[in-house]
Amino acid sequence: xxxxPLPRSFYAREPHAVAxxxxxxxMVRVDGRGRLRVGRIVETEAYHQSDPASHSYIGQTPRNQxxxxxxGYAYVYFTYGxxxxxNVVCQQEGEAGAVLxxxxxxxxxxxxxxxxxxIELPLQPTTKQLRSLTSGPARLAEAFxxxxxxxxxxxxxxxxxxxxxADDGASVSKIITTTRIGITKAVEKKWRYLIEGNPFVSK
DNA sequence: GAGGAGATCGTCT
DNA sequence: GACGATCTCCTCT
Numbered sequence: 001x002x003x004x005p006l007p008r009s010f011y012a013r014e015p016h017a018v019a020x021x022x023x024x025x026x027m028v029r030v031d032g033r034g035r036l037r038v039g040r041i042v043e044t045e046a047y048h049q050s051d052p053a054s055h056s057y058i059g060q061t062p063r064n065q066x067x068x069x070x071x072g073y074a075y076v077y078f079t080y081g082x083x084x085x086x087n088v089v090c091q092q093e094g095e096a097g098a099v100l101x102x103x104x105x106x107x108x109x110x111x112x113x114x115x116x117x118x119i120e121l122p123l124q125p126t127t128k129q130l131r132s133l134t135s136g137p138a139r140l141a142e143a144f145x146x147x148x149x150x151x152x153x154x155x156x157x158x159x160x161x162x163x164x165x166a167d168d169g170a171s172v173s174k175i176i177t178t179t180r181i182g183i184t185k186a187v188e189k190k191w192r193y194l195i196e197g198n199p200f201v202s203k
Numbered sequence: 204g205a206g207g208a209g210a211t212c213g214t215c216t
Numbered sequence: 217g218a219c220g221a222t223c224t225c226c227t228c229t
Contacts, residue, residue, distance in 0.1 A: 136223070137221070
């Protein structure tokens with residue numbers, strides 16, 4: 001099945017709708033040699049501008065300006081002095097919303113993911129070992145070689161960007177919501193979305 | 204399996 | 217000058 005990038009209209013909605021809709025979709029990375037890395041999204045978090053936990057809450061700054069632009073672009077930030085995290089920008093221009101990708105199920109290019117993570121995998125990796133590749137926002141960013149200087153602000157609706165999202169028709173069993181992870185503000189909001197029972201979610 | 208410390212630097216006050 | 221949308225490693229149980 002050909003993987004067609006999801007259109008900009010998919011992202012031009014409020015973050016909760018996008019966070020929910022992204023579950024079960026594929027993230028596709030094509031590197032310079034044309035090799036594919038593909039993961040199925042199993043966990044997301046929604047962040048909108050009026051949300052104290054969001055980077056956009058304080059208003060536009062050089063760091064977060066991508067979130068204030070049009071939907072369908074990547075917002076990549078650097079945190080804790082060593083980690084990158086991958087978001088998709090949603091909502092309409094002028095309103096800064098984003099969805100953080102928190103966990104994926106590795107689908108294709110597993111060897112390349114392991115190499116990017118600096119992990120040695122056996123020929124027949126266990127579920128636990130596959131989990132360690134992409135079950136966490138910084139882990140999946142590293143597995144897909146996502147870095148701020150190259151990937152922040154790229155257009156994720158174009159195949160030529162080398163990073164986009166696609167629908168392979170897979171259905172999602174059941175979506176549940178919980179509180180978000182690793183934040184200190186608005187901790188009570190249940191704005192984390194995940195596929196119930198999926199072994200690849202974080203924590 | 205749970206819990207805590209340390210790593211390490213860009214960003215904003 | 218403080219702290220973060222995190223991860224790994226180590227210790228203790």
